[in-house]
Amino acid sequence: MNAKAISYFSTRGQTSPVSFSDAVMMGLARDGGLLLPSAIPDVRDQLDAWSALPYPALAAAVMQPYVDLPPADLRALVDRSYASFRHPEIAPVVSVGGVHIVELFHGPTLAFKDVALQLLGNMFEYLLAKSGGTLNLLGATSGDTGSAAIHGVRGKDRIRIFILHPKGRVSRSQELQMTSVLDQNVHNLSVGGTFDDCQRIVKELFNDLALRDGCHLGSVNSINWARVLAQVVYYFYAAFVVMRRTGARTVRFAVPTGNFGDIFAGWIALRMGLPISKLVLATNENNILSRFFRTGEYRMGTVHTTLSPSMDIQVASNFERYLYYRVGENAERLRDLMASFARDGALHIEPSRGGVDPLIEAGQGDRAATLETIREFYRESGYLLDPHTAVGVHVGRHHLAGGEPMICLATAHPAKFSAAIREAIGEDVTHHPILDALEGAATRATTLPAETAAVRDYVVGHVG
Numbered sequence: 001m002n003a004k005a006i007s008y009f010s011t012r013g014q015t016s017p018v019s020f021s022d023a024v025m026m027g028l029a030r031d032g033g034l035l036l037p038s039a040i041p042d043v044r045d046q047l048d049a050w051s052a053l054p055y056p057a058l059a060a061a062v063m064q065p066y067v068d069l070p071p072a073d074l075r076a077l078v079d080r081s082y083a084s085f086r087h088p089e090i091a092p093v094v095s096v097g098g099v100h101i102v103e104l105f106h107g108p109t110l111a112f113k114d115v116a117l118q119l120l121g122n123m124f125e126y127l128l129a130k131s132g133g134t135l136n137l138l139g140a141t142s143g144d145t146g147s148a149a150i151h152g153v154r155g156k157d158r159i160r161i162f163i164l165h166p167k168g169r170v171s172r173s174q175e176l177q178m179t180s181v182l183d184q185n186v187h188n189l190s191v192g193g194t195f196d197d198c199q200r201i202v203k204e205l206f207n208d209l210a211l212r213d214g215c216h217l218g219s220v221n222s223i224n225w226a227r228v229l230a231q232v233v234y235y236f237y238a239a240f241v242v243m244r245r246t247g248a249r250t251v252r253f254a255v256p257t258g259n260f261g262d263i264f265a266g267w268i269a270l271r272m273g274l275p276i277s278k279l280v281l282a283t284n285e286n287n288i289l290s291r292f293f294r295t296g297e298y299r300m301g302t303v304h305t306t307l308s309p310s311m312d313i314q315v316a317s318n319f320e321r322y323l324y325y326r327v328g329e330n331a332e333r334l335r336d337l338m339a340s341f342a343r344d345g346a347l348h349i350e351p352s353r354g355g356v357d358p359l360i361e362a363g364q365g366d367r368a369a370t371l372e373t374i375r376e377f378y379r380e381s382g383y384l385l386d387p388h389t390a391v392g393v394h395v396g397r398h399h400l401a402g403g404e405p406m407i408c409l410a411t412a413h414p415a416k417f418s419a420a421i422r423e424a425i426g427e428d429v430t431h432h433p434i435l436d437a438l439e440g441a442a443t444r445a446t447t448l449p450a451e452t453a454a455v456r457d458y459v460v461g462h463v464g
């Protein structure tokens with residue numbers, strides 16, 4: 001193992017290095033940048049040894065070089081985090097319809113965000129027990145992130161969580177997945193406004209540094225490095241399974257993308273030496289990222305409402321991490337680009353001969369393509385794709401090459417998006433006992449107006 005521990009620095013280059021534990025508690029760097037590891041370990045000589053490991057052992061092996069936790073403690077955290085998954089393999093791979101689907105939705109809220117947020121919740125608890133501190137997590141959600149975060153920290157000592165959702169504007173099952181959690185440390189705030197109102201309020205509260213420090217506010221959004229790291233693991237796991245199953249020596253991944261978190265984890269796996277020949281980035285109509293990888297221009301558009309709402313994002317919060325490497329690990333150049341994006345809503349990278357990035361291909365799947373892919377896949381093979389996964393499969397199937405296996409990430413269980421499934425198939429073919437059991441469950445939420453002061457008062461009155 002490398003003797004020098006990995007530390008974390010900001011993409012904007014204006015902070016001193018911090019440890020993994022500090023990076024986890026910090027989330028965003030103090031200079032507004034994102035934290036990155038000081039080195040990406042090359043693990044090529046360990047791939048053979050890792051290839052037969054069960055998921056939890058593999059997770060501990062992949063993450064250990066990046067963390068400052070004793071191996072036995074990391075392993076215990078990993079085991080506890082994935083014990084909540086309902087499939088013994090954690091992330092099983094189903095070979096169907098000419099592709100390989102890695103199912104990342106067997107966690108408590110039936111979306112892939114559980115893979116990272118179950119672990120992050122346990123890491124927070126572990127680090128707070130060591131430091132004796134408390135943490136008050138604050139976030140806004142349009143659905144999946146909020147419920148996965150709530151399920152990651154429910155019932156935990158030293159942690160309270162405040163999640164704002166727009167009242168009456170999240171799907172019924174998403175709302176119930178949040179409000180049916182009755183643990184005392186969980187505060188669901190049902191805000192009389194839009195998701196943008198919720199996000200604006202959260203941002204304003206975080207920007208109040210006195211409040212942020214005084215109340216020990218923390219964030220659960222996808223910029224936390226521990227979330228990215230937890231997601232690196234399933235790229236290894238799925239690639240090993242598919243290489244064993246097919247005899248292939250390299251693989252491709254198709255990744256439905258919103259905040260660039262999931263696909264950035266794949267990019268890290270690639271940099272570590274996993275034989276991924278291409279990452280195929282898939283967006284819905286909110287195509288800022290697919291346009292970037294085709295043209296080099298990253299230009300904000302307006303947000304469209306689609307059948308894959310967890311990808312209805314224009315500004316991808318993890319993109320800055322990728323961009324930092326793309327500009328040659330030059331923090332000053334990165335700062336210039338981010339300033340230009342803040343000023344003009346656009347930034348530009350000059351494509352080279354291999355395109356913007358020879359390792360990343362990109363495409364888009366609109367509403368019609370999403371419905372058609374769900375319908376066709378179901379008709380051909382009886383396998384039901386959720387609308388996010390369908391976007392990835394649609395684009396992935398357009399980027400097959402040379403008989404190389406295409407691994408498509410399945411990011412949610414179809415029953416979570418049953419309205420889209422009904423629209424595609426024409427009948428109600430998907431249910432999940434966890435979701436069905438929510439009907440009629442007891443719920444708790446506090447209704448607040450879309451005013452920063454009202455939310456601030458509530459949070460200040462209920463912090464630990």
Ligand SMILES: *Cc1c(COP(=O)(O)O)cnc(C)c1O
Binds near residue numbers: 111113
């Ligand atoms: C969050 C989410 C995505 C997008 O993941 P990013 O890391 O934001 O790119 C895709 N599908 C589902 C179901 C999600 O919840």
